[in-house]
Amino acid sequence: MEPVPNPPGQAEHRSLIEEFLSSRNEHAFRRLYTQCTPPLFQLVYRLTGRIQVDTEEVVQDTWIRAVERLGEFRWESSFTTWLSGIAVNRCHELYRRRATLRNEIGLEGEDLLQPGREVPIAERLDLEQAIATLSDGYRAVLVLHDVEGYTHEEIGRLLGIEPGTSKSQLSRARNSIRRTLKKEAPKDLHP
Amino acid sequence: MTQHDHNDLTPEEQGAFEALPRHRTPPQHLEESIMNELSRRGLLTSSTSLRSRSWFQLAAALVLLILGGVSGYGIGTGTEEQVSPKPQNPLYVLLLYESPNPSENTAELVREYGQWAGGLATGGRFVAGEKLRETGRILTRSNGELGIREGIRTNGSSILGGYFIIEAGDYDEAVKIASECPHLKYGGTIELREVEPT
Numbered sequence: 001m002e003p004v005p006n007p008p009g010q011a012e013h014r015s016l017i018e019e020f021l022s023s024r025n026e027h028a029f030r031r032l033y034t035q036c037t038p039p040l041f042q043l044v045y046r047l048t049g050r051i052q053v054d055t056e057e058v059v060q061d062t063w064i065r066a067v068e069r070l071g072e073f074r075w076e077s078s079f080t081t082w083l084s085g086i087a088v089n090r091c092h093e094l095y096r097r098r099a100t101l102r103n104e105i106g107l108e109g110e111d112l113l114q115p116g117r118e119v120p121i122a123e124r125l126d127l128e129q130a131i132a133t134l135s136d137g138y139r140a141v142l143v144l145h146d147v148e149g150y151t152h153e154e155i156g157r158l159l160g161i162e163p164g165t166s167k168s169q170l171s172r173a174r175n176s177i178r179r180t181l182k183k184e185a186p187k188d189l190h191p
Numbered sequence: 192m193t194q195h196d197h198n199d200l201t202p203e204e205q206g207a208f209e210a211l212p213r214h215r216t217p218p219q220h221l222e223e224s225i226m227n228e229l230s231r232r233g234l235l236t237s238s239t240s241l242r243s244r245s246w247f248q249l250a251a252a253l254v255l256l257i258l259g260g261v262s263g264y265g266i267g268t269g270t271e272e273q274v275s276p277k278p279q280n281p282l283y284v285l286l287l288y289e290s291p292n293p294s295e296n297t298a299e300l301v302r303e304y305g306q307w308a309g310g311l312a313t314g315g316r317f318v319a320g321e322k323l324r325e326t327g328r329i330l331t332r333s334n335g336e337l338g339i340r341e342g343i344r345t346n347g348s349s350i351l352g353g354y355f356i357i358e359a360g361d362y363d364e365a366v367k368i369a370s371e372c373p374h375l376k377y378g379g380t381i382e383l384r385e386v387e388p389t
Binding site for chain 2 (some may be wrong): 023024026029030033037038042045046051052053054056059060063064067068127128146147170171174178
């Protein structure tokens with residue numbers, strides 16, 4: 001597990017953002033970026049299904065959109081929550097593009113599991129890998145709820161779905177993860 | 192009560208989710224790519240500010256214009272008449288990274304660049320030179336997947352703004368030529384590399 005730095009306080013974010021907005025100062029932004037990007041990058045990496053190139057694209061897009069709208073941010077939530085919301089929105093856009101591509105090549109609809117994303121035998125007990133094999137929509141709900149702690153109402157707003165849909169997708173995603181981990185576990189670990 | 196209400200996580204499952212890492216170190220090139228893109232959109236004042244870039248562009252453009260009149264070599268136009276003869280000496284590339292401390296006197300700077308590059312052309316040492324646009328694409332391939340992102344790489348806080356290719360007898364002569372380039376006087380950095388003969 002990677003070392004987790006102490007989360008910086010909201011006050012420090014506010015100070016850096018005010019400094020940045022007053023001068024568009026590079027150094028203030030770099031400090032903000034350094035503090036906020038590791039958790040953002042992890043969230044997006046998980047949401048994209050651990051696809052590095054997609055993660056980098058989404059994180060870059062997220063920061064650019066965030067800076068464009070920084071002056072409108074009213075501190076009704078923490079800055080990191082606001083930033084994560086933009087990232088989830090960008091991931092949702094990425095999912096749409098992937099779905100369009102699937103339709104274009106004849107893979108209509110969204111299965112619970114991604115086609116061609118079987119868990120490698122050596123990593124079948126890896127929860128991260130199991131999450132990555134879920135289809136985009138199911139993965140997003142599970143990551144946001146079970147890893148990030150969002151409520152179904154918040155997930156509904158972020159992904160443009162009903163809270164009830166979020167609940168049912170979460171249930172199916174959890175069952176799928178359980179089946180994957182149980183089915184694929186080596187027998188000597190399950191007497 | 193619906194099915195999902197009975198589908199809570201067990202304490203073990205909850206522990207497994209809580210144990211997942213919350214941070215992941217982003218690659219260094221991503222930070223530079225974001226900085227460049229923000230700067231290009233005018234959302235950030237970097238040490239390589241738009242103002243500093245504009246003087247470099249102007250200087251480089253005028254240098255190339257001057258060279259176009261005095262050099263027998265082609266300057267990136269690619270026309271048949273301007274194909275340069277095969278050089279007899281090793282080729283060296285001067286990679287010009289932009290200055291974080293631009294001169295206020297653009298006219299003086301342009302004149303100095305022009306004198307320097309014109310001298311090279313007259314002495315038969317100039318081969319090519321171009322300025323580079325501030326936009327670009329970064330291509331990567333990770334796990335077989337091609338990634339294409341808008342942006343350019345940086346070297347520290349500076350970006351590659353242009354290049355010259357010169358002929359020189361050896362590294363010592365190339366260093367002497369490069370050391371006289373006014374780019375250094377105005378705080379820029381030059382990376383000198385010999386071209387591998389093929």
